[in-house]
Amino acid sequence: MSGLELENVIAGYRGRPVLHDVSLAIPARGSLTVVGPNGSGKSTLMKTVVGLLRPDKGRVLLEGEDITRLDPPERARRGLGYVPQEANVFRSMTVLENLKVAFEFTPPRSGAGLAARIDGVLELFPEIRPKLKTAAGHLSGGQRQMLAMAAALMPEPTVLALDEPSAGLSPKNAELLFAAIARIAAAGVTLLMIEQNTRLGLSVAARGLVLVAGQVKAEAPAEALLSDTLMQSLYLGGR
Numbered sequence: 045m046s047g048l049e050l051e052n053v054i055a056g057y058r059g060r061p062v063l064h065d066v067s068l069a070i071p072a073r074g075s076l077t078v079v080g081p082n083g084s085g086k087s088t089l090m091k092t093v094v095g096l097l098r099p100d101k102g103r104v105l106l107e108g109e110d111i112t113r114l115d116p117p118e119r120a121r122r123g124l125g126y127v128p129q130e131a132n133v134f135r136s137m138t139v140l141e142n143l144k145v146a147f148e149f150t151p152p153r154s155g156a157g158l159a160a161r162i163d164g165v166l167e168l169f170p171e172i173r174p175k176l177k178t179a180a181g182h183l184s185g186g187q188r189q190m191l192a193m194a195a196a197l198m199p200e201p202t203v204l205a206l207d208e209p210s211a212g213l214s215p216k217n218a219e220l221l222f223a224a225i226a227r228i229a230a231a232g233v234t235l236l237m238i239e240q241n242t243r244l245g246l247s248v249a250a251r252g253l254v255l256v257a258g259q260v261k262a263e264a265p266a267e268a269l270l271s272d273t274l275m276q277s278l279y280l281g282g283r
């Protein structure tokens with residue numbers, strides 16, 4: 045059974061489709077990065093997955109269950125974690141408070157306690173352990189993205205959706221963040237990511253999907269896409 049699936053999705057704005065019959069399937073514990081030119085529909089795909097946009101046609105399935113009609117909080121309760129690109133932490137609250145709020149908002153279905161979950165996420169993000177009492181607004185951009193991911197992992201989601209994690213980060217901070225994303229994937233969380241930085245995005249995922257003008261141009265092992273010079277020059281601007 046797939047961890048996450050889109051089935052023949054048509055979605056857009058005010059009756060004008062942006063995604064034209066998009067299907068994808070990520071196996072449980074698998075990972076997929078969606079890349080593609082600006083305006084190809086990556087954000088629209090992400091909104092459809094997390095429930096911010098209702099598709100006109102097609103279905104979204106989480107571990108085989110149809111979640112197409114569920115709102116974002118209900119999807120979160122069923123095990124779908126989401127890290128938006130912006131406004132993804134409470135800046136005036138400390139790192140620890142952010143983690144607590146995430147836990148209280150969506151308690152883990154496993155019944156795991158707060159302390160155990162904090163230990164669990166800090167193992168994946170040792171960089172933020174010394175910052176527990178620091179206000180999130182005082183973290184570096186990379187640390188703030190790590191906190192946003194740690195908070196999203198507090199409810200123990202089975203699937204984690206990441207919206208452009210490298211956005212706004214220096215190359216060094218982006219490298220550190222993607223090392224952390226690789227650890228999340230290795231921990232067995234099913235990952236879906238959209239990413240402008242093709243090389244980084246594909247470097248941590250098992251598979252990659254190239255979205256062009258709202259259609260799936262290719263879906264292949266990430267390594268194969270990285271070494272496909274024709275695909276890179278045609279659709280990915282060599283990034």
Ligand SMILES: Nc1ncnc2c1ncn2[C@@H]1O[C@H](COP(=O)(O)OP(=O)(O)OP(=O)(O)O)[C@@H](O)[C@H]1O
Pocket residue numbers: 057062080081082083084085086087088089240
């Ligand atoms: N809220 C909206 N209302 C109307 N049209 C929209 C809206 N959001 C996006 N679009 C249009 O949908 C198309 C796809 O945009 P989308 O943001 O999904 O692409 P993208 O691949 O994420 O682009 P980028 O890499 O630039 O973020 C574009 O033509 C865009 O203008």
